Amino acid sequence: MSDAAAPGLWARKRSDARVEITDTALRLFAERGFDATTIDHIVAEVGISRRSFFRYFGTKEDIVFGDLAAVGLALADALEAQPLSVLPWDALRAAFLTLRPDQKSAARDLEVQLLLRTSASLRARHMEKHQQWLVLLVPNVARRLLSARSPESNATLAPDAATHAAAHALVSAMLACLDSAFTIWAERGGDGDLVELYDAAVEAVRG
Numbered sequence: 001m002s003d004a005a006a007p008g009l010w011a012r013k014r015s016d017a018r019v020e021i022t023d024t025a026l027r028l029f030a031e032r033g034f035d036a037t038t039i040d041h042i043v044a045e046v047g048i049s050r051r052s053f054f055r056y057f058g059t060k061e062d063i064v065f066g067d068l069a070a071v072g073l074a075l076a077d078a079l080e081a082q083p084l085s086v087l088p089w090d091a092l093r094a095a096f097l098t099l100r101p102d103q104k105s106a107a108r109d110l111e112v113q114l115l116l117r118t119s120a121s122l123r124a125r126h127m128e129k130h131q132q133w134l135v136l137l138v139p140n141v142a143r144r145l146l147s148a149r150s151p152e153s154n155a156t157l158a159p160d161a162a163t164h165a166a167a168h169a170l171v172s173a174m175l176a177c178l179d180s181a182f183t184i185w186a187e188r189g190g191d192g193d194l195v196e197l198y199d200a201a202v203e204a205v206r207g
Contacts, residue, residue: 018056021046025063026111034060034119061125064112068129075099076136087148088141088167089202092174095137097195106190113186130175134168142167177201 024046028037039060043053057063078095086094116122142159145167159167181197 017048017052021048021053021056022063025060026108029064029115030111034064034115034122061122064115064122065125065129068132071099072129072133072136075133076140079137079140084144084147086144088144088170089174089206091144092137092141092171093198093202096174096178096198100195109182110186110190113182130172133175134171137171138164138167141171145170173205174202177205 021042025037025042028041028045032041037060039050039053042060042063043050046053075095075098078098079091082091082094116126139159142163145163146159177198178201180201181194184197185192185194
C-alpha cells in the first residue's frame with residue numbers, strides 16, 4: 001500500500017466504524033430507551049473497547065446529534081453567504097434550507113425526534129445546541145437589522161444593545177419554528193414536508 005493511499009483508507013475505516021457504532025447505538029436506544037442504554041452496552045454489542053468508543057464520540061448524546069459544532073459552523077457559513085441586503089427572516093430560511101435532510105438522513109432525524117421525547121439529557125443537549133447556534137447566528141442577523149435601518153452605513157457601524165437583543169429574539173424565534181416543524185413532523189411519523197411546516201410556523205410567528 002502506498003503512503004498516499006493509507007490516509008484515505010484510514011478515513012474510510014474510521015467513517016465505517018462511526019456508522020457501525022451509531023447504527024448499533026440507535027437500535028439499542030430504540031429497544032431499551034436512551035437513558036437505560038449505557039456505553040458499556042454499546043461497546044459490548046459492537047465488539048470494541050470503551051477506549052475505542054471515545055475515539056469517535058465524547059458522550060452518548062454525541063451519537064444522537066452528531067457533530068453539532070460542525071453543523072452550527074456550516075449554518076453560520078450559509079447565513080454569511082446570503083447578501084447583507086437579504087432580510088433576516090429570508091436569510092435565515094435560506095441558511096436553514098441547507099440543512100434539509102435527504103431521504104436517508106430524514107429517517108435518522110425521525111429517530112432522533114422520537115428519542116428526544118424520552119430523555120431529559122437529550123433535551124438538555126438539544127437546548128445546548130440552540131445556545132451554540134445563537135452565538136454563531138446572532139451577530140450576522142444584528143448586522144442585517146442595522147443595515148436595513150441604515151443602508152448608508154454599509155454595515156460598518158457596531159450594532160447597539162437593542163439591535164443585539166432584537167437579533168437574539170429573532171434567531172430564537174426561528175429556532176423555535178424549526179423545532180415546531182420537526183415536532184409535528186415526528187408526531188405524524190415523518191409524514192409531510194418539513195419546509196412547509198417550518199414556513200407555517202414562521203407565518204404564525206410573524207403574523
